[in-house]
Amino acid sequence: MKYHVLTLFPEMIENGMKTSITGRAIEEGKIFLDSVNIRDYAFNKHNKVDDYPYGGGAGMVMQAEPVYLAYKSVSEHMDKKPKVIYLTPQGSVFSQKMAEELAVEDELVFLCGHYEGIDERVIEEIVTDNVSIGDYVLTGGELPAMVMMDAISRLVPGVLNNEHSAEFESFQDNLLEYPQYSRPEVWREKRVPQVLMSGHHANIERWRRQQSILRTKERRPELLKDADLDDADKLFLKSI
Ligand code: ADE
Numbered sequence: 746m747k748y749h750v751l752t753l754f755p756e757m758i759e760n761g762m763k764t765s766i767t768g769r770a771i772e773e774g775k776i777f778l779d780s781v782n783i784r785d786y787a788f789n790k791h792n793k794v795d796d797y798p799y800g801g802g803a804g805m806v807m808q809a810e811p812v813y814l815a816y817k818s819v820s821e822h823m824d825k826k827p828k829v830i831y832l833t834p835q836g837s838v839f840s841q842k843m844a845e846e847l848a849v850e851d852e853l854v855f856l857c858g859h860y861e862g863i864d865e866r867v868i869e870e871i872v873t874d875n876v877s878i879g880d881y882v883l884t885g886g887e888l889p890a891m892v893m894m895d896a897i898s899r900l901v902p903g904v905l906n907n908e909h910s911a912e913f914e915s916f917q918d919n920l921l922e923y924p925q926y927s928r929p930e931v932w933r934e935k936r937v938p939q940v941l942m943s944g945h946h947a948n949i950e951r952w953r954r955q956q957s958i959l960r961t962k963e964r965r966p967e968l969l970k971d972a973d974l975d976d977a978d979k980l981f982l983k984s985i
Pocket of ligand 1: 832833834876877878879880881882883884885886889
C-alpha cells in the first residue's frame with residue numbers, strides 16, 4: 746500500500762506515521778508514505794497558497810493551482826486515476842467497512858485542507874471520495890488522514906504481527922471485542938474471570954462470544970441489527 750498525502754504540514758504526517766506499528770510497517774516496506782508539501786507548488790515568490798474568498802467572508806481559501814500541481818506530481822506516475830480522498834466534515838463518515846474497501850487499493854491519495862477550505866474547482870477536478878471521521882470540526886485534514894491510514898494499514902497483510910488479530914476485533918463482525926486480562930491473576934482484589942484460567946478452550950470461546958454480545962448490547966446496541974448471530978448467540982441475547 747502506498748499513501749500519497751497532499752498537505753501543508755508534511756512533517757505532521759511524517760511524525761505521526763513514523764511511530765509505533767505504522768512506523769515499523771514503513772521501515773519494513775509493507776506500507777509506503779509519500780507526503781507532498783502543497784507549498785512546494787506555490788506559483789508566486791512568497792510561496793503563498795491561499796487567498797481571500799470571492800464573495801467575502803472570514804478566513805482564507807486554499808487556491809486551486811498549487812493543489813492541482815501537487816496532485817499531478819503524484820498522479821503522473823500512475824497507470825490509472827487513483828482514489829483521491831478529501832478529508833472534510835461534509836464527507837461520508839469513515840467506518841471499518843470503508844477501511845476494508847480501501848485496504849485493497851495499491852495506492853491512495855489523501856488531500857488535506859486547511860483554513861476555510863479549498864477552491865471548489867480543484868475538488869471537483871481531482872477528488873473521488875469525500876470522507877469525514879466524525880461529526881465535529883477539526884483545524885485541518887491531517888489528523889483525519891492519519892486516522893484513516895492507521896485503520897487501513899492494520900488491514901494490509903503483514904502489518905500486524907499476528908495475521909489473525911485484525912479479524913476478531915471490534916467492528917470486524919459488528920460486535921465489540923470481549924474484555925482482556927493479563928497477569929497477575931488477582932490485582933487489587935480483582936480476580937480474573939475463572940473461565941479464562943480453566944484451560945477449557947470451548948468454554949473460553951463461548952464466554953468471550955457472550956461477553957462480546959453483552960458489551961455490544963450495553964454500549965452500542967445499534968450495531969446488533971447487523972451482527973452475524975447464530976442460534977446460540979440469539980438465545981443468549983434473549984436471556985440478557
Ligand atoms: N476536516 C475538519 N474536520 C474534519 C472531520 N471531522 N473529518 C474529516 N476532515 C475534517
